[in-house]
Structure formats: C-alpha cells, structure tokens
Amino acid sequence: MRNFVPVERAVMAALLSTAVFLNASLARAASDKDVDALVQAVKKLQAENRNLAKRLSTLEAEKGARRPAASSTRAPPAIAQQKTEPEAQPPPAVAQQKTEPGASPGTQAPPKTANSRDLEQRVSNLETAKTAQESAVRTIIQDTLSKTGPKINEFVSLGGAIEVTAGRNSDFSGQKIDSVQLSTAELDFDVKMGEWASGSLIIQYDTASNNILFPTSPSFGSTVDRFIVDRAAVTIGDVQRFPIFAKVGRDVLPFGTGTGIHRADVLSIENPLTIEVFETRRNSVGFGFALPTPPAGPPLPGVVIPPVRPLVLAPAVSSLARYLGYRPSLIPPHAPTPVVPTPEPPPFYGVFDVYDANTVSGINRRFGTSYNARLGYQTAGHCGQPLDQLKDSLHCPWSVDFSVDYISSVFDSLFLESEYNPFMSQFGQIPGIAADLKLSLGPFLFISEYNTALAKANFVDDAARNVHIAPAAWQVALGYQLGWNPWVETIGGQGTYLSVGYSQSKDLAGVTLTSATGGSTRVGFVPQSRLALTAGEWVLEGTRIGLEYSHNWDYSSAKGGTGRQADGIFAQLTYTW
Numbered sequence: 001m002r003n004f005v006p007v008e009r010a011v012m013a014a015l016l017s018t019a020v021f022l023n024a025s026l027a028r029a030a031s032d033k034d035v036d037a038l039v040q041a042v043k044k045l046q047a048e049n050r051n052l053a054k055r056l057s058t059l060e061a062e063k064g065a066r067r068p069a070a071s072s073t074r075a076p077p078a079i080a081q082q083k084t085e086p087e088a089q090p091p092p093a094v095a096q097q098k099t100e101p102g103a104s105p106g107t108q109a110p111p112k113t114a115n116s117r118d119l120e121q122r123v124s125n126l127e128t129a130k131t132a133q134e135s136a137v138r139t140i141i142q143d144t145l146s147k148t149g150p151k152i153n154e155f156v157s158l159g160g161a162i163e164v165t166a167g168r169n170s171d172f173s174g175q176k177i178d179s180v181q182l183s184t185a186e187l188d189f190d191v192k193m194g195e196w197a198s199g200s201l202i203i204q205y206d207t208a209s210n211n212i213l214f215p216t217s218p219s220f221g222s223t224v225d226r227f228i229v230d231r232a233a234v235t236i237g238d239v240q241r242f243p244i245f246a247k248v249g250r251d252v253l254p255f256g257t258g259t260g261i262h263r264a265d266v267l268s269i270e271n272p273l274t275i276e277v278f279e280t281r282r283n284s285v286g287f288g289f290a291l292p293t294p295p296a297g298p299p300l301p302g303v304v305i306p307p308v309r310p311l312v313l314a315p316a317v318s319s320l321a322r323y324l325g326y327r328p329s330l331i332p333p334h335a336p337t338p339v340v341p342t343p344e345p346p347p348f349y350g351v352f353d354v355y356d357a358n359t360v361s362g363i364n365r366r367f368g369t370s371y372n373a374r375l376g377y378q379t380a381g382h383c384g385q386p387l388d389q390l391k392d393s394l395h396c397p398w399s400v401d402f403s404v405d406y407i408s409s410v411f412d413s414l415f416l417e418s419e420y421n422p423f424m425s426q427f428g429q430i431p432g433i434a435a436d437l438k439l440s441l442g443p444f445l446f447i448s449e450y451n452t453a454l455a456k457a458n459f460v461d462d463a464a465r466n467v468h469i470a471p472a473a474w475q476v477a478l479g480y481q482l483g484w485n486p487w488v489e490t491i492g493g494q495g496t497y498l499s500v501g502y503s504q505s506k507d508l509a510g511v512t513l514t515s516a517t518g519g520s521t522r523v524g525f526v527p528q529s530r531l532a533l534t535a536g537e538w539v540l541e542g543t544r545i546g547l548e549y550s551h552n553w554d555y556s557s558a559k560g561g562t563g564r565q566a567d568g569i570f571a572q573l574t575y576t577w
Helices: 004-032 035-073 073-084 116-144 273-278 311-321 414-427
Strands: 155-169 175-193 197-204 226-236 244-252 281-291 348-355 371-381 397-408 433-442 443-452 457-460 466-471 472-482 496-506 511-514 521-525 529-540 543-551 565-575
Touching: 175 496, 273 414, 273 443, 273 472, 273 496, 311 529, 414 511
Parallel strands: none
Antiparallel strands: 155 175, 155 565, 175 197, 197 226, 226 244, 244 281, 281 348, 348 371, 371 397, 397 433, 433 443, 443 472, 457 466, 472 496, 496 529, 511 521, 529 543, 543 565
C-alpha cells in the first residue's frame, strides 16, 4: 500500500497544476479575447479528466482484486456458520457485518482491513478533488464567457443605442415631408475602477441637420456629420453607504423630467414640449445628498423575474413564419438568469451644481454665477403583499417621485440659447423653476411636469418689435403596460405598451431674426400644443418597434404664429444593448 502514496500525491499535483494552468489560460483569454487559447485549455482539461478516470479505474480494479483474498482468510467463520444448527444465532461480531453487494443473502462480508479502508478513503479523496476541480473550471469558464457581453473588461461596460425613424409629417407652412433618418447612434461607456468612484462617457452621432420630428430650428441647418461627446462625468460617492456625493463633468442638469436619454424619459417618439424647450446640458461641478443612508446588510439574493411577452407584432410574425414553413429550433431557450434587485434608494435627495454658461456677446458671466439645484422625495411600496399575489392588482406595487428644480437662467437650455442668442445681451439671465411628478400604479405610469421662467425677458427683435416673454411649458402623459406583471420595474421597458401625451408651451411663438443676406426668419418657436398617441413593442431582445400619430397646433397669428395645424405619422426601430 505504500506505493499508492506517491501515486496519490502525483495525481493531486496534476490536479493542482491543471487548475492553475487553466485559470491562467482563461484569464489571458478573458483579457485578450483569445478564443483559441480558451479552446486549448478546455481540451487540456478534458485530457486530464480522461487520465484521472483511467487512474481511478485502475485503483478500483486493484481494490477489487484484493477483496477476494481478504475474503478467503475469513472462510472458516463462514463455513462454521453453515455447519451450525438452523436455530443457532451467529456470533455478535459476525452478525453486525454488512453484506457485500453481489453476495448471497446468507453470506456475510468479511471485516474490512485497515489497508482496505485506507484505499477506499484515498479513492474517495480523488473523486472529491476531481469534482471540485470540474466545478471550479465551470465557474471560471462562465466568468470568462460572461465578459463577452457588455463588459469590455473588469472595469468598463459598453452599451448604446441605434434608432432609425421614418415618417411623413407637415409643418406650419403646409409643406409635407417624407424622410428616413438615423435619429440616434450612441455608445455608452460605464467605468467603475473601485467602490467609491464611477465614470460615464456617452459619444453620440450628430447630423446637425433639421429634425424630422419637428423642424423648428433654422440654426441647425448645417449638414456636417460628426461624433460629439454628449456627456462625460465622474461621480464620487455611494449613497447606499454614505449620504454625500460629488459629480463633475458634462451632463444634463436636473431641470424637469429630461435626463438626455430620450428612450428612458418618455414613451413617445416625439419629445414633449417641456423637454424640447428646457433640456440643459452643461459642464458643471456639483454636490448631492441622499438621506437617510440605508442600514448595512448582506447583498440581496438574485431573483428570476418573469419577462413580459410581446402580444401583437412578435406573435403575428411568428405565426406567419410557421405558416410559411419555418420550424423553431428544438434547443430549449436559455433559462432566465437571476437578477439582483436594485436596492431601495434613500427617500430624500438633492443636488447643487455650479455650471459653466457659454459666453454671450456683451455679457461676461463668471464661473459661480450660474447654478442649478434640485430637491426631491421618492418612495415605493407593494401594499404589504408578496409580488406573486399582486398579478391582478391595478394599483400595486406603486412608486412616487416628486422633485422641484431651480436654474439661474432658462435661456441656458440647448433650444433657447441657440434660438435667442442674438438677443440675450439685452436681457441677461432669466431664472426658472420646474416641478415634476412621476407616479406608477401597477400597469399605469403617470407623468406631469411644469417648467417656467420666473421673470420676463424684454428685448427688441429684428422686426423692431418690443418683445416681453417668460417661456413656460407643461405636460401630462399616461402609459399602460399590456401583459403586465408585478415584477416590472419600468413601464414600457419590455413587452407591449400604449401611451398618450399632451403638452403646451407659453410665450414661444417666436421672434424675427434678420440674416446677413437681409432675409427675415421666424426663430425661437415651438408648437403651442402637441398631442402624441404611441404604441410600442419589444419584438426581440433589445429591439423595439414604435408607431406614433402626432398633432401640433401653432400659435395664433395675433400672437406671432400662423394659426395652422400640422400632423405627423412616425415609425421607429430602436436597438439597445
């Protein structure tokens, strides 16, 4: 039996060497994306497993060869047992022995020797080590292959979106426009090097041309395609563990419901007038808070969230494909992956940003004179019942998010600054305030928002008119998720949904601008009212098709508009990752 000691040590050393080699190979494959190296590592593992299986078979054969010899040494007690009278009982020591597999019921197994028990223990250790190695290798391979998804490496994740919009719409002059546009093409990089700091970089394609959805801005007439840094910011802090955080970089300032990510802000294809007019993107330095800090605890366990299935387009296409002879793969789909629930955010939150306003001719705005602030409250609940008991509820689970914002000048928004830049030297900064509410009740999502300037901008346009405006806009929107289930976190984020939105503007009928060539142009206007009826469906994973009817009303001629109406029908394909 001494010969088995070096053999076992050699096998264990081979196991350890294989694990170390495989771990290193897979690490290089994950970092260099070297698929060939990963395949070779798996093949080496398979060869090592075959060698281990052969060695285990040899050990078991040797064990079986020793068993008959051990039994022959115990033959006399068995013979003696057969010679006893039927009424006689076997000795206690023999009666307690277990019957060996394959032996006759009347034959008792011989007691195991120390060497036999030692051999069985060693075989058991080898089997345990082999099982542990296979489990570790599976974990390594799963971790390696998981990095082929959105994660570029252990620090950087890649996301993005492509949106193509086709439609037919009319403007307030009565002209009809048919177009197909690449309305969105962006790459999102999320960087997290440690626990207390994270970065976000969004690069976006910009055609710098008129928008099919509503061509209101002649200043966007350039047709030079380019990629721009839409947002780039670094956040330091973690409100789940500490109430204060800092954020620096270029980002959308919190004023109203707009965050700069259209597909996340609204369910419609067109923006409501509140976002179109007041969205503000600036370089800023800010601080924020979230209270109270949640108590420390173990990470939440992963849960399998049942998906919301598409109900219209996807089933119709699937039925047509089957009718034409398509047969789906017999391989079953992947089982849903458990998802770690998002921790509940602290209810009270706020931010304060000092931003860099663009220099306007005749106005010198120093850093520190332009700022933005938000105070908000958010909470959620499930009516004290488990989610699986809320499948028929129309009001649970629920969530509420209400906030109030302040900005030192509403004319720092992308739209207002672009359109009113030639006149801003006459009126300077015009502060503004915004309030918005997002309410979720079961399958319903309700959004309301009101943004307004707190003072009037007084100036003379190029038509020698005295203009006094305090730009404002408000909106209400309602979304409904078909096939909803209580685990849905975002209405319209999956499955099939419907939405209706209505928005209005004030004091934005436009002004007259005279160009260098002597022509007069109406600038700085948006519709007085906008109605949008939208239906959307996520037909495939990450793929959404949306259809929308839009109707716009212009300001009356007495207010500087045309008094006309315009319609639009749009279809949009969105692909996100």
